[in-house]
Amino acid sequence: MISIVLPAKNEAAALVGLLPRLKEARPDAEIIIVDDGSTDDTAEVCRAAGVTVLSRPYSMGNGAAIKAGARAARGDTLVFMDADGQHDPTLIARLLDRLDEGYDMVVGARDWAGQAGVSRGIANTLYNWLASRMTGFDVKDLTSGFRAVRADKFREFLHLLPNGFSYPTTCTMAFFRSAYAVAYEPIPVARRIGKSHIKPIKDGIRFLLIIFKIATLYAPLKLFAPISIAFFLTGLGWYGYTFVTRHQFTNMSALLFSAAVIIFLIGLISEQITNLTYRRDG
Template structure:
């Protein structure tokens, strides 16, 4: 690993690498980040995707000589990511934030891990890198739930610092929301499509003075949760439908036992609960078959399109 990392660091030129930075009012962060990126990776294509900033974000990027794609109004972090990914022309894409939290030197570590044969490598923040205790607890819950949904350990579901192949990322571009759930969607999509995903531990620095997070815990937390269930339903429907079906069946069985011993009869409520259990299970089974057919002949079935 160290030898590969040393080679990556010393190469200083990555003609196959695009760096996409979604930015909204991140002029201060970009003034520090872009010179470092250009010095560390002079051969890389650097793209700043300006999501309707009202400060000098676009002007800073233009002054640094990097590519800029701008929106006339803010549509969300996911929309900026999609615009940057479409503009990227290199084989590999690194996604990172422009607020000063992600470090340029960690890119080489992600690339070194990626070179081991993974399809996506995500920078997993240490516990101290969470914005606050509540955000850390919420992310831990999301990680556990997503791990159960996809059947693999998800170390950091919401980290936006990652490297992947452009072709494979574009396969799921239509699934990405325009808001702040792009890391959630892309991570779960890669896992459920059978692609190899790895995590590399990283340290993140506090946001630069004058920059604030655009994520709101309760509002966007609910959206993250819905995205997890949405992607889980899309890629592994029985993971959701089977437990719900079992819950209804258990309720029906319990209610039947209660009415049998107290009233000596089989009630309509028990019939309704048993029927709901069967219907929900059958819906999940049909959804599972549709999912298998949908990905049976696509590039997301594990075939390497690189």
């Protein structure tokens, strides 16, 4: 059985046209709309369409909605997609076909034309590059919200998923870290219906934090070790300079060497915590 989960916040205008198309494309699927504290007619539109609605009393975030939908879903395959009309329901079949090839997750990958603006496109390109370097795999779209996954494997990582907007990032890195097979399927993306919930300044800071989260979530030592080496080499260079000019070992050199050791040890501890987080029992 297939369960399709759509997190929605004030998406009534898009859902009026999307839900009939979704039911036509996948009449056999369980469709779950998680109404994340909407103040418009989102819940009413969904009930009129005859789909399952999980209403939250207030907005808890995109990731929280995804977790609620995943817990309630009865299918052994989960499909996540946006409720703003960007994703074509007929493309679900392409994701499921790739999943049947033996993959554990298939992600709908957008090209540059599918990015929501130049700034978002540049940011996503940076995320993809960093994630590819961290994992050793070609990550084509780290933040896509259109994906099909095996339900049992996805639920292993529910405790890791944030309540905010970076659930795709966390989910993808968790699958790679646990050696689950991930594939990317190129998809076209339409312009969203309605107003975006993205706030440039607030979400710009959030995206910057995501970059660090990518590294610390997958392999912390790959982030901390280069920083530690940089501090050590800086301290060594400063010591060489002060030794030649003043014949002294200064406090600054001691501080830089100490920082290098501390940062490396933090990375080592973080690596062990990450290993415990992804440990498999039985």
